[in-house]
Amino acid sequence: MSPGDDEIVFHVYSLSEKEKKKNNRLRITIHLEILSNDDRNLKIKHFRDELTIVSGGSTLLDPNDFQIDHREFPPTDIFYYLIQKGSNGIRVVILDSPATDEIIFSQAQINKNQIRLEHTPMSTDDRFDVLVFGIGNETRILTIRVEPLALNLFNHSIITYEQ
Structure with a gap:
C-alpha cells in the first residue's frame, strides 16, 4: 500500500x-x-455540466463547450475516457471509428465534430441520463436531459362540398 x-x-x-x-x-x-492530481499542465477550460437532447435524436459535442488544454501535449494526445456509460438510452458515438466496448476519444476529435451523443428511446419515463468521463486524473459528470419528441399535427388537405 x-x-x-x-x-x-x-x-x-x-x-x-x-x-x-x-x-x-x-x-x-x-x-x-x-491518486494525486499532479498533472498541473492539464487545464479543463470548459466542460458543460448538462446537455439537452430530443428523445430519439442526437447532438454533437461542441468544442466551445468541451475544451481541455495541456502545456506539453497537442489536442490529439489529450483523451477523454468514458467511465460510466448511460443507462437510459444515451450512448457516445465516435464518427469514422469502429464501435468498441471501451470509449476513448481525443480533444482533436471533439474539435473536428467527430463525437456525437445519441439517444435511443426506452420504455422508462426517466427524462435524464448521466455519463461520467475521466480526463487525466480528473473526473467530470455530464447530465443529459431528454426532452420528449414534439408531435405537431397539421391538416394539409382541403375538403370541399358541392352544393
Whole structure:
C-alpha cells in the first residue's frame, strides 16, 4: 500500500450468528488507491455540466463547450475516457471509428465534430441520463436531459362540398 492510500474493511456474518460475530465472519478488504492530481499542465477550460437532447435524436459535442488544454501535449494526445456509460438510452458515438466496448476519444476529435451523443428511446419515463468521463486524473459528470419528441399535427388537405 502506498503512502496516502486507504482501505475499507467489511465484516459479513449471518443473522443467526449475530451474537458470535467475531467467530464466524467473512472479512472483505477493499483497497483504495488515492491518486494525486499532479498533472498541473492539464487545464479543463470548459466542460458543460448538462446537455439537452430530443428523445430519439442526437447532438454533437461542441468544442466551445468541451475544451481541455495541456502545456506539453497537442489536442490529439489529450483523451477523454468514458467511465460510466448511460443507462437510459444515451450512448457516445465516435464518427469514422469502429464501435468498441471501451470509449476513448481525443480533444482533436471533439474539435473536428467527430463525437456525437445519441439517444435511443426506452420504455422508462426517466427524462435524464448521466455519463461520467475521466480526463487525466480528473473526473467530470455530464447530465443529459431528454426532452420528449414534439408531435405537431397539421391538416394539409382541403375538403370541399358541392352544393
